[in-house]
Amino acid sequence: MSFLRALVAFAVVALAVVLQVSLFPHFAWDGVVPNLALLVVVGAALVRGPQFAATLGFVAGAVIDLAPPADHVAGRWALALVVVGYLAGRVRQDAKPHALAAVGTVAAASFIGTSIFALSGLILSDPAVTVPDTLKVILVAVVWDVLLTPFVLPPVMTLFRRLEPAEVAW
Amino acid sequence: MEKRWKGRDDLDKKERSSGSVLVALLLACATMITLDAHGGDDSPIEPARRVAGEAFGPIEVVTAGVVRPFAAVPDYFSSRKDLRQQVSDLEAENSQLRHTVETTDLDRNRLNEYDGLARAASDTGYDLVPAHVIAVGSGQSFSNTVTIDAGSGSGLHADMTVLNNDGLIGRVVRVTRTTATVVLIVDKESVVGGRLASSMEIGFLSGRGIIDGTGRLDLDLMDDSVVANAGDVVTTWGSEAGTPYVSGIPIGKVVSVVNSPRETSRRAVIQPLVDFTSLDLVGVVVPGGTSSDRSVIKAQDGE
Numbered sequence: 099m100s101f102l103r104a105l106v107a108f109a110v111v112a113l114a115v116v117l118q119v120s121l122f123p124h125f126a127w128d129g130v131v132p133n134l135a136l137l138v139v140v141g142a143a144l145v146r147g148p149q150f151a152a153t154l155g156f157v158a159g160a161v162i163d164l165a166p167p168a169d170h171v172a173g174r175w176a177l178a179l180v181v182v183g184y185l186a187g188r189v190r191q192d193a194k195p196h197a198l199a200a201v202g203t204v205a206a207a208s209f210i211g212t213s214i215f216a217l218s219g220l221i222l223s224d225p226a227v228t229v230p231d232t233l234k235v236i237l238v239a240v241v242w243d244v245l246l247t248p249f250v251l252p253p254v255m256t257l258f259r260r261l262e263p264a265e266v267a268w
Numbered sequence: 269m270e271k272r273w274k275g276r277d278d279l280d281k282k283e284r285s286s287g288s289v290l291v292a293l294l295l296a297c298a299t300m301i302t303l304d305a306h307g308g309d310d311s312p313i314e315p316a317r318r319v320a321g322e323a324f325g326p327i328e329v330v331t332a333g334v335v336r337p338f339a340a341v342p343d344y345f346s347s348r349k350d351l352r353q354q355v356s357d358l359e360a361e362n363s364q365l366r367h368t369v370e371t372t373d374l375d376r377n378r379l380n381e382y383d384g385l386a387r388a389a390s391d392t393g394y395d396l397v398p399a400h401v402i403a404v405g406s407g408q409s410f411s412n413t414v415t416i417d418a419g420s421g422s423g424l425h426a427d428m429t430v431l432n433n434d435g436l437i438g439r440v441v442r443v444t445r446t447t448a449t450v451v452l453i454v455d456k457e458s459v460v461g462g463r464l465a466s467s468m469e470i471g472f473l474s475g476r477g478i479i480d481g482t483g484r485l486d487l488d489l490m491d492d493s494v495v496a497n498a499g500d501v502v503t504t505w506g507s508e509a510g511t512p513y514v515s516g517i518p519i520g521k522v523v524s525v526v527n528s529p530r531e532t533s534r535r536a537v538i539q540p541l542v543d544f545t546s547l548d549l550v551g552v553v554v555p556g557g558t559s560s561d562r563s564v565i566k567a568q569d570g571e
Contacts (some may be wrong), residue, residue: 116403118406120402120403123406126545127407128407128478129404129406130406149286152289152293164313164316165320165323166403166413166415166442166447166449167414168409168413168449169411169442169451172303173313180290187286215410239408
């Protein structure tokens with residue numbers, strides 16, 4: 099049963115990555131598209147907490163890093179999304195998160211995630227990007243992710259709440 | 269009281285275990301990055317990339333196929349079917365004429381050179397494998413790559429030239445059975461050997477990592493006494509055995525020349541002929557006689 103749950107979670111991540119590379123380029127602004135995988139990780143984090151979200155973040159990041167057309171050093175998005183999943187999981191409250199809090203979390207997560215990816219690129223010089231270019235891309239990415247939040251986060255959160263194994267509340 | 273203590277204990281345990289999971293995942297990421305960054309072309313991550321490519325390639329092909337008709341919806345509103353047909357016919361003719369005009373200088377120079385004749389003859393021997401762009405790398409990844417729906421099954425392998433009606437697009441870096449990953453010439457890491465068609469001078473074109481309308485390439489000429497003029501056309505000068513770039517493919521036009529006293533070479537700014545924001549149908553240059561699972565466009569057929 100837990101295998102089936104993992105499979106569903108992986109399918110959601112894979113769907114997000116495929117839509118990100120095959121559908122959203124038609125709407126891209128200067129090549130920047132909404133980071134659906136990041137939204138899925140944040141949605142999982144708000145429902146299931148840091149441990150699950152960090153693991154899901156690693157899987158989602160690895161898929162972005164390895165699936166075509168990726169050509170950067172593998173592991174960079176995995177690193178970014180592990181941190182995002184962990185941090186977003188830490189802000190989870192036991193109560194259902196307020197809509198505004200969820201949007202704030204997405205904005206922060208998007209900023210942190212894209213920044214970590216860009217910083218790792220600066221360190222590895224893969225490719226050598228300049229800081230002003232990077233900042234512009236990060237800001238556009240945050241706007242995209244926040245715009246998509248109302249459409250992506252509610253279904254993702256509902257799904258992961260359903261997937262949650264019955265747990266004794268303390 | 270006891271209950272509360274127990275509760276806190278549980279919480280501590282949960283926090284501690286989530287911390288160790290985090291550390292394990294971060295180490296896994298660091299390992300992956302190190303392996304891939306130091307491995308170069310034969311890094312241990314390459315097989316994993318290939319597996320992911322084989323798995324995700326077909327999914328991306330299907331998704332792009334589903335999306336394509338919807339992406340064309342705005343066109344339905346802008347013009348009627350016959351008008352659209354006319355426009356696309358004219359566009360095709362226009363780009364063909366432009367192609368002829370832009371390579372006239374090059375052709376004339378080639379004719380003047382005795383050995384140029386031989387090269388021009390071999391240039392017409394290129395065959396093209398047609399393919400559609402099915403996925404585009406996101407701007408957040410800071411690399412300009414696309415996936416096309418032709419792979420090793422269609423006779424493709426790494427280091428092949430990709431072009432469309434307007435000019436050079438990039439080169440194949442990696443293939444799976446059904447897809448290939450293409451690095452665009454506007455990518456930060458991309459360097460193409462270019463030749464000014466008007467003076468036959470050679471130089472190197474590097475991308476700036478921007479794909480929208482303001483996307484430009486920088487041309488560093490080998491000979492700093494050569495002056496590039498605005499409007500000059502730059503074509504590929506070709507690599508050995510045509511890998512990764514075959515010669516004589518138009519790349520772009522000179523829009524301005526930057527002269528910095530500190531640098532020994534003169535730098536010209538090139539506007540690419542291709543619109544990288546709306547890539548769809550592309551062609552991959554394959555050697556003549558390549559066996560492919562789709563019909564190969566022969567160079568002499570339509571002429």
